[in-house]
Amino acid sequence: MTAFDKYLHAVIVRATHEARDDGSATVEAHHLLLSIAAEREAIAHQVLTSAGLDHRAVRDALDREFEHSLRTIGVSPAAFDLPRPSRASEQPRMGASARLALERSFSSVVRKKELRPAHLLLGILQAQVGTVPRALALAGVDQAELVDRVRQTLSNEDE
Template sequence: MSAIDHYINEVMEVGAGEARADGSAAVEAHHLLLGIAAHGDTAARTALATAGLDRAALRAALDREFEHSLNAVGVSPGALSLPSPAPDPDRRPGMGASVRLALERGFARVGRKRDLRPAHVLLGVLEAEVGTVPRALALAGVDRAELMTAVHRAADASPW
């Protein structure tokens, strides 16, 4: 198994843990993003950290996005006693559509799989025009285009 295979497996495992903690049946792009932010010493993680997006900051942005989405449909989270998710430690979340698309976009950035790097996976997540990740980043005041440029720069400066 190549280094990128190990990397993808590891960030997907972290993402699966995030999905379980959320009570989600599937690993989605925002779970993968949390996995990328939590994983090792990569150009992708460094670019996120430089933008102030460590795992805790991303989790806070995702929580704000959830509350904002509820408010958009007339539900005030503060007015309700929403139960905490009931994670099932035995359930293995499947791969959701948003993470499949993110990986496809990342893989499409390179001609050969052996050229794939963690930054390409992150770019695949960040390139989504709609969905949880772009809404959460917008609510956090993050300029996605600027962040993607930083990820490109970090990838060019570091082979991994």
Template sequence: MRTFGKTAGFGKFVEATVEGGRAEARESGSATVEAEHLLLAIAAGQDKTSRDVLGAVGLDHDSLVSALEAEFVHSLRAVGIGDLAQELPPPTRSVEPPANLSASAKLAIERATSVSANRLQPAHLLLGIVRAQVGTVPRALELAGIDRGALESRLLDALTEEPGHDR
């Protein structure tokens, strides 16, 4: 598996997205940067293509936070403790952002690099996140009523139309 960081040949926008993911993970009290943290960073980031595609299906940072919270409660219910979700204290914000990327984040980046022959951009990373078949993000998008196939199609269309982007 590749190592990911500033020396991995990322574009400056993807480096900023990973840093945004670190901040999102810190806010949520997570010990690692997960794919959902990268997704939240993309939704709050500067990449117009990604934000426009997410917006076209009704997603922004706040709606993604809500979808991820719904997924958390749904997962607790699946194991029989959903009623405890309201009683849990808010996550403890870390002092430092986590340095390590989780398997879900690394796989999203690998899927993104497999579709980008040129410089990796956040829209490629968004595609890598959306293409996950299992995990928190696919469950959250399903619970939010998002058609992932339609989202992927919109993203591929946008990548094709953007100058300097590839599929």
């Protein structure tokens, strides 16, 4: 098992816990992002924190995105005392946005042995639509600039 395989496994395990805690039946890209933000060892975590996105900041951005989405359809979260989601009883399965993020990550290299943690972050951040781009925009994060930081980090690692 390569170092990246171990990293990916750890990220997916943490993302599964994030999904269960959210009461989600699926692990989505935003759960992967939360997991990366919690991983303190990898360069991908450092790129996120350099943009002010530690685990708490990512969670706050996702909460703002959820509230914003509810307001878009005319529901005011402040008008209701919404309970925290109950923890999912089933093991969450990989959702569409997470699968797409993984595909983008893997397709960003020619050979699997070239994969590094920052490639996983890049795959998540390259999404043009969905929860992650909306949450980043609401948090005031320039997604294109963050993608450029990840690419620059990968470039520096290659040198």
